[in-house]
Amino acid sequence: MGAARAAAAGRAGGGSAPRRRRERTRGELMSSLSAHGRLTIVAAVAAWLSVLPLFAITQTDDWIVPAAIGVALVAGTGYVLRKLGVPALLVPIAQLAVVTLWLGVLVANDVALLGFIPTTDWATRLVDVFQEGLDVTSTYVAPIPVPRGILMLVVGGAGLVALLVDALAVWLRRVPLAGVPLAACYGVAASVMTIGLDWWWFLPPAAGFLALLVSEGRTRVAAWGRSASPSARRSGIPETDSLARNGRRVGAVALAVAVAVPGIAPVLTEGVLGPGRGGGGGGGQTIRTDNPIIDLQRNLQRRENVEVLRYTSSVEQAAYIRIVTLDVFDGEEWKTSDRPVPDSVSSELPWPQGLDQADWPVADYDIRVTENFSSSWLPLPYPARTIDIEGDWRYHAPTLDVVADGDDVRARSYNVQSLVLEPTVDALSSAGPPSDDVDAMLELPDELPPLVTELADEATEGAANDFERAAALQRWFRQPGNFEYDIEARGGHNGDALVEFLNDRRGYCEQFAATMAIMARYLGIPARVAVGFTTGTYQGNGTYLVRSHDSHAWPELYFEGSGWVRFEPTPATITGTAPEWTEVPNQAPNVPNADPTAPEQQPSNTAPAIPRDDQLGGGAASGEQDPPSQWPLIVLGALALLAFFATPTVAARIGRELRWRRAADDPGALAEAAWADLRESARDAGHPWDPAATPRVTGRRLAAAASLDDDDHELLDHLVGAVEQARYARRPAPVEALREDTAMVRRSIARSASAGRRVQAFLLPTRLRDSAVEANRRLVDGFDWIDATGERLRTSVAAAATRRRLPAPPPPAE
Structure with a gap:
């Protein structure tokens, strides 16, 4: 009986390896299918988002749902035909046929068999409605109405964009080239709007393009294989992929720049470039x-x-x-x-x-x-x-x-x-x-x-x-x-x-x-x-x-x-x-x-x-009328330019003023405000500043670097003493004339700076540079939090799905 059990166990054990290989093969197949499907879905969503700027030049949103259905039909047709092994060159033709049938349902269903099967009158109707749409575009000023001719143009355009994006991104895997059709509808809307298109209409197609890039990049990198971090596994904290994290950050910056550039492009074209x-x-x-x-x-x-x-x-x-x-x-x-x-x-x-x-x-x-x-x-x-x-x-x-x-x-x-x-x-x-x-x-x-x-x-x-x-x-x-x-x-x-x-x-x-x-x-x-x-x-x-x-x-x-x-x-x-x-x-x-x-x-x-x-x-x-004198414009332009360059210095001064006001009558806060002013002035002048050094050591180094005279040295010692009191004394004693002494020392430090440093301090003071670094740190922390949260959510969903797929444990042997 024991030998029989051992033989059965051996057979079971020997059979488990092929079963695991079969399960692993099915898993790899499902992964491949999900990657292909994910890219198809993202391409379709990106195509639909790229059409949304047309809403700015139309009077109604009646076309949005038909356009979404047209995009979905293109994506679904492409996905199914590729999985069935249809020759790749025939897929776009089939997609174009499906879009044409959908347009017939929208504008020519009354002359088609069963509402969608083409007839001679059906084809004639499509041509006539297409011409009606062209006539409307050449007659109306934005925002234009959406009769059936415009509906056909918009929905057909959305289907064509979806077809091109699907072919470039899913079939040819040339995702960067898909940005061209994704930008087409935004370009049409921007060219029709005589007073310019609001910047936020650029966001949907740009977001769709970035999502397409990220999705295709994840699929490609996943094909290489990845090594998991042992430390992450031991700690139980999901590991955030650095490539994806940096890609999202670059994408966010690129999106911000892409939104800003169209806003200033007309100014650059007409005002700066001539x-x-x-x-x-x-x-x-x-x-x-x-x-x-x-x-x-x-x-x-x-x-x-x-x-x-x-x-x-x-x-x-x-x-x-x-x-x-x-x-x-x-x-x-x-x-x-x-x-x-x-x-x-x-x-x-x-x-x-x-x-x-x-x-x-x-x-x-x-x-x-x-x-x-x-x-x-x-x-x-x-x-x-x-x-x-x-x-x-x-x-x-x-x-x-x-x-x-x-x-x-x-x-x-x-x-x-x-x-x-x-x-x-x-x-x-x-x-x-x-x-x-x-x-x-x-x-x-x-x-x-x-x-x-x-x-x-x-x-x-x-x-x-x-x-x-x-x-x-x-x-x-x-x-x-x-x-x-x-x-x-x-x-x-x-x-x-x-x-x-x-x-x-x-x-x-x-x-x-x-x-x-x-x-x-x-x-x-x-x-x-x-x-x-x-x-x-x-x-x-x-x-x-x-x-x-x-x-x-x-x-x-x-x-x-x-x-x-x-x-x-x-x-x-x-x-x-x-x-x-x-x-x-x-x-x-x-x-x-x-x-x-x-x-x-x-x-x-x-x-x-x-x-x-x-x-x-x-x-x-x-x-x-005769052109007015250009001198007022020149003067206004010069004043605007001066105001632009002076903005950083003014903002820094406002920040220092707010810091002193927040300190109020607190001796410790006042001493730290004075020390912060001194640190910014020293860095603006190009003098070294070691945040790890004690106030007294920092004061000696600064006095030597700035070549302070005896009076300024005495004022600096007064400031150092106030900071030491604030940091090390149980109850800091009030210090009189601290702000005035600080201002005098700052002026002496500024005089010790070179001409180049003074210009740099005027155009980009240390306080603004520090604020930018802090803002970037907070932004990075926010991205890290988003990445970690998304990774935890994805891990939780994957674990739940795995538990559902696992077979029930066998009953205990008698």
Whole structure:
């Protein structure tokens, strides 16, 4: 029986080794699978985080969940197919197909079999929706709405980013290259936001990229194998891996630097590094008009006021230069209407809409566009009659906008003949009802904010006809003190933006023109918004110079017989006096107030105007004045520079003052405060200071190093005695004039320093260096605590999982 038990035990023992090998093999396999899965998950999370900056340029968050699902589908497809052994080159193709199917579910499920199986109509729908998205991006200013076209672009973009990150990080194991697609959405958002993207939007993609680096690094290092620390095992304290610890610290610093650099990059690019290279007198800066509203705000806010064009006129009256007309308001944005492709500009343009056939004066304009201006729209005075220009240019008859068919106006020279329109007040006041041709220019969304309609009614109360109502609106906007011009105001024309503009009473030409046009349509006056440039600056000999800061928007209102008439609601401080034909003599404006609690505005029949260059034949004042003297900016810059360099010394002095105040009347604390002052002064002067030495030894060494005279030596001895009393006496005795003595000794020590040491002490005093070291120590302690806590948690979870996997112990043998 004993031999049988021994044989059984031997068989059991001999069988345990293969079983342990099998378990170890399964464990290694599970480890490999978990490493692959972990990297896949981290890559997917990083891809989704990288898309979040798009939230800054959209009006809703409806796309976030669909984007997350798209990213998850890409990651899941890649993981499953790789584990099934599908050829690596086929995996991205399958992932792209899955994303496309998901987009079909979102925007074309009603034309697909079972909601997701593609059909011919399904493919056509995807193409149409994709084009809708492109149209929205070229029409709207951020934040943009999220119709199905934008939803498709955002979700498809998120899926594409996830696909690229998965391929680079999981398949090719080129994690650093994955940073390129991870930064793509941030770059898109930053390029769309005309006033800059807040720095915190950089954090999600940066954090995702760092997490991806750490995850891939852990997987790679784990493949090498590690040796455990015996001391750590003996103490029972989890060992914190130094590589991971240092990696996290470097990542934190890199993340902080990466967040700071985009914030100062515009300043470095525009202020320190200067304009980029290029010709045309603009430093290589290009003005574009892809989206008229976006480009209008960008041009007004840009630092460099670059030259756009020059024109010479045959008449003394200068002209506004119009680029494009926005004739549709859909409740969210002013935009151009859908326009059929007309005939090419090869002969005389159509007669202006609504204008009586009369013998209007004709002006001749020679226009030369610089290299700095790029647009498919042709800058023209309104209304143009003939255009002599090379290329395929086409016109839109109702607006007389001229656009290129695959061409650009950059560096073009051309000749324009245009009518000189000066409608009279009598003609405008007696205008009949508008024709049916302009009914579309009265269309408004079903619901306007009540504030818009209320203020429009109040501002035009008592007006007898459409022209008086239009003139009353213009006077109300231009009334001194009623509105303030502010280029930093938030753009947009939706309901919230309109209410914000009318409540805050601040904005720039876009808001003034858009709001007056909306109010005019509400009052039954056909209206649209023109975007272009003011007259520019007169240069002599009939020539005007137009710069980027002359960008402007204004409303055009329709009056039968006079056609489309320019009004000017933007305050006079920017645009000068309003056109003469828009002023009703002796009409006092109504000044409704958006805020009932605000003080009542005082009415005035006149508005201050910028003096016009009438002696030189200038017309309406340009939005751009002669450049001011640079000396104030230079002085302010010098003062700011001095303040910057003086900040460390001022901060050190404040710190010393606070230290003395905290000591109060405590003799021991006062002595230590004096000793700390002395230590900082000695180190600032470059003299040795041994913290392990006694106060008396330190005092002798310092007196010799600083070559103190007898008086200063006596004061130093007095200070040393106070410190010894504070440290070694049972009850330190009060010491009189301790702070004054310390200050005198510090001055003597400072005089003993070299010139270089004095400069160093001014720019980076010892107190700040010590504070930085202390802050770094605390930061390191915090990282150590986080690492240790995470290691303990991971160890606890692993131990619990191991206990669950262990088989139950066999019953005791009988």
